[in-house]
Amino acid sequence: MRGLRGFTERAYRFLTAPVIPGSRTRVMDLLLIVWFAVLAALDLLKSVVNWALGWDSLIYVDAARAMLKGGDAWGPAGGAALFAGPPTSLLPYFAFVWLPDPLIAAGGAAIAAACAIYVLRKLQLPGWWLLFPPVFVAILAGSSALPVTALIVRGGPIAEGFAVALRPYAVLPLAMLGRWRSIAVAGAIAVVTAPFLDWPRFLGKLDVIRDLLDDETGGGKSAAATWWLIPIAVVCLFLLGRRRAAWLVVPALWPYAQMYYAVIALPIIAEVPLVAVALAMDFPGIVVVGLVAQVIVERLRGRDLGWRSAPRATEALPRSAATG
Numbered sequence: 001m002r003g004l005r006g007f008t009e010r011a012y013r014f015l016t017a018p019v020i021p022g023s024r025t026r027v028m029d030l031l032l033i034v035w036f037a038v039l040a041a042l043d044l045l046k047s048v049v050n051w052a053l054g055w056d057s058l059i060y061v062d063a064a065r066a067m068l069k070g071g072d073a074w075g076p077a078g079g080a081a082l083f084a085g086p087p088t089s090l091l092p093y094f095a096f097v098w099l100p101d102p103l104i105a106a107g108g109a110a111i112a113a114a115c116a117i118y119v120l121r122k123l124q125l126p127g128w129w130l131l132f133p134p135v136f137v138a139i140l141a142g143s144s145a146l147p148v149t150a151l152i153v154r155g156g157p158i159a160e161g162f163a164v165a166l167r168p169y170a171v172l173p174l175a176m177l178g179r180w181r182s183i184a185v186a187g188a189i190a191v192v193t194a195p196f197l198d199w200p201r202f203l204g205k206l207d208v209i210r211d212l213l214d215d216e217t218g219g220g221k222s223a224a225a226t227w228w229l230i231p232i233a234v235v236c237l238f239l240l241g242r243r244r245a246a247w248l249v250v251p252a253l254w255p256y257a258q259m260y261y262a263v264i265a266l267p268i269i270a271e272v273p274l275v276a277v278a279l280a281m282d283f284p285g286i287v288v289v290g291l292v293a294q295v296i297v298e299r300l301r302g303r304d305l306g307w308r309s310a311p312r313a314t315e316a317l318p319r320s321a322a323t324g
Contacts, residue, residue: 015027015028028273029126029128032128032276032277035277036128036133036136036280039133039280039281040131040132040136043133043136043137044136052140053105053106053140053142054104054105054106054108054109054140055142056108056141056143057093057096057105057108058101058105058108058142059082060083060085060089060090061097061099061104062083063090064096064097067090067197067198072201073087073090073198074201074212084209084216085168086168086202087199088165088166088189088190088193089144089167091166091193092147092166104142105142107142108141109142111142112138112139112141112146112147113146115146115150116138116146117130119263119266120266122150122153123153123266125269129266129269132269132280133279134251134261134262134279134280135263137259137260138263143260144166144167145261145263145264148167148170148264149163149263149266151163151166152170152173152267153267156182157182157185160174160182160185160186161181161182161185161188161189162186162189163182163186164182164183164186165186169250169254169257169264170250172246172254173264176242176245176246176249177243177246213256219256219284220257220284221251221258221259221262221283221284221285221286221287222250222251222252222254222255222261222284222287223252223253223287223288224257225284225285226284226285229288232288232291232292233288233291236288236295237249237252237253237291239295240291240295244271244272247264247265247266247267248265248268248272251264252291259282262279265279272290274294274297275290275291275293275294277290278291278293
């Protein structure tokens with residue numbers, strides 16, 4: 001065990017050494033850049049071949065159009081796939097129902113890209129994290145996952161409350177960090193907008209929506225796709241400490257999680273490079289491999305953050321240790 005710990009420490013020193021003396025880019029960073037670039041190039045190729053851009057924006061706007069007409073937002077509406085979110089997810093998209101589809105697709109991707117740049121700057125992450133496949137795919141899709149992450153990184157009960165209203169999974173990190181006022185704001189948004197949104201149809205179609213999610217995502221990318229991976233993921237999250245677990249719980253455990261859900265982990269992603277490597281791959285449950293590897297390496301290096309290492313609810317968002 002002592003020899004293995006020594007090897008781990010030597011490997012860590014090598015990976016954290018600058019690529020060139022005086023450079024702020026480490027060997028580990030270079031390896032991540034190459035890995036992300038290869039996978040991002042494949043994602044871009046798939047998007048070009050399929051003539052796909054901003055597909056998530058189109059799905060949401062088509063659903064908003066259907067709801068405004070009194071139709072079924074969760075039925076066929078002309079989008080690339082069927083909408084499967086709660087009614088509050090559509091709130092910002094009602095403003096764009098009058099725009100032509102090409103403009104919606106391009107605009108959705110542009111907004112997602114702007115939010116990604118904002119998040120990276122706010123967290124002091126280097127620009128090459130734009131190649132991180134969850135971020136890159138979210139930009140190509142025009143997904144609201146990046147605006148939601150931007151709202152959370154912006155901070156404050158109102159911004160975080162809107163984030164939860166738009167993407168309900170955002171409630172998990174906020175609850176784990178004790179940001180109850182933000183959750184209360186999200187609840188207030190749901191109550192105030194309820195008379196104008198088609199909640200009865202959504203609640204009546206939950207079984208259909210669940211089947212749709214299973215069909216569209218193949219069970220999702222988190223450990224929830226394979227039941228026996230769930231306890232392993234839970235143990236790993238516990239061992240990584242409450243603060244990091246809060247930001248990793250969505251890609252690790254949220255049912256039917258898609259790749260770009262992992263952008264919510266950006267506040268701590270530079271601290272867990274082995275998890276980042278796994279999250280870059282589009283395989284169900286692969287995140288657990290990254291979690292296990294990260295825990296093993298940190299234990300071998302003698303790190304023991306523990307569950308009590310969480311910041312206070314009022315503490316600012318964590319800054320990334322990565323630079324470059």
